[in-house]
Amino acid sequence: MRADARKNRDHLLAVAGTAIAEQGVDVSLRDVARKAGVGLATLLRHFPTREALLDALLRTSFDELTARAGELETSSSAEDALVSWLRGCVAWTTEYRGVTVLMAAAIEDTESALHASCVTLRAAGTRLLTRAQAAGVARRDIDGADLFALVAMLAWLGDQPALAPRSDRLFDVVSSAILTGASSSDAEEETLPAVP
Structure with missing residues (x-):
């Protein structure tokens, strides 16, 4: 060029x-x-196309998040790596309003210009999740597709003005639900009252 x-x-x-x-x-x-x-x-x-523009715009960020997952695999505990990557991924997706809807659609649409980047990003998160599961610090009943959906859900919260103030606390709730109960430096433990 x-x-x-x-x-x-x-x-x-x-x-x-x-x-x-x-x-x-x-x-x-x-x-x-x-x-x-x-x-x-x-x-x-x-x-x-719009997707071609978005793919070019977002590719650098996708690549950075994928590389970050690789760095975390070798530099952090399995639990901290998973939570840190999840937090970074959610923070990034809230930078571009509405991108989570496109990502969710692109992951299933092999013809989408965003498909390959989304698949690569999901695979990076899946590796961190699998590592955390093998270390016994993450639930075994979720997979990479579930983790990708949780990123989309948490990012959607950040996109909603009325719900955005709750997004950090709900991130902690969700990340604590992913973990098996071992303490995490990123997720606060909360005791909820029993429901009668």
Whole structure:
């Protein structure tokens, strides 16, 4: 790719990232092009579909989260690695409003431009979960698909203005439910009153 084309592409990605963070993944591509100071045809020449634009925008983050999972596998306890990666993944998905809906659909749609990145991300989380299960610190009755769904659920909470203040506490509740009861530096133990 020529240097000027690369510069234009990078500029479009930066503008799209800001627009999606502010307005969500359904932001108008025409608005993105206008904010970038180019015509819609120029945007579509670089990114022929919304998913192609999102894949290019999100790929770096997907790669970073996947690499982070690999680092945590070797540098942290199985329990801390799982909770830390889960927290980072949820925090990232709340940066781009509405991305969890697309990720949930893309994981099942092999034709989606986001499919491969989502599958790779889910596999990274699955490795951390499997390691925690083997160490006896995570429930054995959940799998990587469940973990991916929990990330989507927790990120959705963060997207909801009325529920966002509860998201940190509910993250702790969910991560404690994943763990088998061994103490975690990231998940607070809470005693709930018995239900009559």
